[in-house]
Amino acid sequence: MTAPLYNTRILRLAATIPHHERLPDPMASAEKRSPVCGSRVTVDVALDQAGRVSALGMQVRACALGQASASLMGAHAVGRSLAELAAARDALAAWLAGERDAPPDWPELDIFAPALPHSARHPSIRLAFEAVAEAVAQALARHEDAA
Incomplete structure (x- = not known):
């Protein structure tokens, strides 16, 4: 028997997204949208x-899967470098x-194992990881241009 796609852990994470307010003066922002379901995540960062x-x-x-993914990314992104965030994004994808057989080296991403056979759900799970890596890359590029 397979695990349910939406379970208590996913729903709990979806309801408790950290850093759920936009930053008033971010160094960079990135928005990602899933064309399949319309889920959208906007990330602001300061470095x-x-x-x-x-x-x-x-x-x-976003849907519950996208919200849960954003919750996991948000809970562990502060203090991370672009290299770490890009590695997590790429490993998740x-x-x-x-x-790859194993989930990425990021806390709790194994909760998405029931979504593996549901490729239409994958874009919403990736959104927050893609957006944070893009925002950090933009912030770094702006800092280098200003230097």
Whole structure:
């Protein structure tokens, strides 16, 4: 028997998204949208001197899977570098696509195992990870251009 796609853990995460307010003065922002379901995630970031996320703000308009993914990303993104965030984004995409057996090295992403056979759900799960990596890359590029 397979696990249900929407379970208590996913619904609990979807209801408790950290950093759920947009930042008033972000260094960069990125918005990602799933054309399949219309889910949308906007991420604002500020970086510290080392280029790590020091502040995060999100606006999440997504299904429960997208919200749960945003919750997991938001809970662990502060203090991370672009390299770490891009690695998590890429590993998540590869795992969802069946290109790797193990879930990414990011807390609790194994909760999406029941969604693996549902490829139409994958874009909404990836949104927050894609948006945060893009926003951090933009912030770093702006900082380099200003220097």
